[in-house]
Amino acid sequence: LRMMGERATASCGAVIAHHQAPLGTVLRALREAEATAKTDGGRDAFSVTLIKRSGGIRRFTAKWGEPVSVLLALQRFLGEPGVSRRAVYNSLEWLKDLPEPAGDASMLAELLAYQLARQTERKAIVDHHDLPGLTERLAKLAISQPKPLRWLENCLAVAEFLVRDCRASVTEEEGRS
Numbered sequence: 001l002r003m004m005g006e007r008a009t010a011s012c013g014a015v016i017a018h019h020q021a022p023l024g025t026v027l028r029a030l031r032e033a034e035a036t037a038k039t040d041g042g043r044d045a046f047s048v049t050l051i052k053r054s055g056g057i058r059r060f061t062a063k064w065g066e067p068v069s070v071l072l073a074l075q076r077f078l079g080e081p082g083v084s085r086r087a088v089y090n091s092l093e094w095l096k097d098l099p100e101p102a103g104d105a106s107m108l109a110e111l112l113a114y115q116l117a118r119q120t121e122r123k124a125i126v127d128h129h130d131l132p133g134l135t136e137r138l139a140k141l142a143i144s145q146p147k148p149l150r151w152l153e154n155c156l157a158v159a160e161f162l163v164r165d166c167r168a169s170v171t172e173e174e175g176r177s
Contacts, residue, residue, distance in 0.1 A: 009044035010064070011037040016161070017051035026051065036061050050161050058161070060154040062141070067155075070137050074159040077116070077129040087119035088160035095149050105139035112139060112152075 013033025017026045029049045037047035040061045046068075047061040062068070077083060094115055101108045113135040117126050138152065145151040 011041060011043055011045055013037050013047045013049070015049045015051065018053040020053070021051045029057070033059070048158050050158060052161075058154050058157045060151075060158040062151075062155075066137070067141055070134070070141060071155060071159055073129070073134050074138065074155070075163045077125075077131065077134060078160055079163040080120075080125050080129070082121035082125045083116075084119040084121075085160065087116050088156045090119060091115045091156055092153055095153055098149060101139075101143050101148055103143070105136065105143045108142065108148075108152075109136040109139035 011034065013030060013036065015026055015030045015033055017029070029051060033047040033049045036059065037045045041047060041063060045061060045063045047059060050056075050058040052058075060071075062071075078087065091112065094111075098108075098111075109132070113132045116135065117123075117131055120126055120131075138155065142148040142152040142155070
């Protein structure tokens with residue numbers, strides 16, 4: 001840090017794996033995640049790899065800053081008790097039928113906001129989290145990527161996966177009261 005000063009960058013890779021995933025696979029994925037953060041992220045980036053119980057793997061790579069803010073805001077929205085887990089699953093299915101967006105992100109943002117709002121019990125949740133603003137930020141980030149829809153799919157899937165523990169904790173607390 002002393003030598004590089006303001007030119008210093010921080011790239012990191014993280015793996016979240018099912019407890020039955022082979023350790024060798026997890027360690028290999030961790031090395032790949034770090035390398036991906038440096039190469040695909042263009043340095044000063046992070047890469048999260050999910051290794052699911054079913055064997056599915058998701059990779060989400062982005063720069064620090066706005067992508068992290070959007071990911072956290074998306075997690076807060078998805079973590080609301082009135083937001084169905086189907087919000088992301090339905091959006092992922094819907095994204096498969098879309099052509100790659102070019103130029104303006106507004107249509108993608110509006111359609112994504114509509115899809116997510118459909119799986120929300122109360123309009124107050126949508127308003128509280130400024131869902132149209134959130135999806136606009138998400139869509140702008142996505143279209144700046146080489147493969148916008150793939151990046152968006154991975155972002156949604158990682159946010160949904162990371163919020164699962166929060167949902168379980170809320171459900172357990174409600175059951176005890």
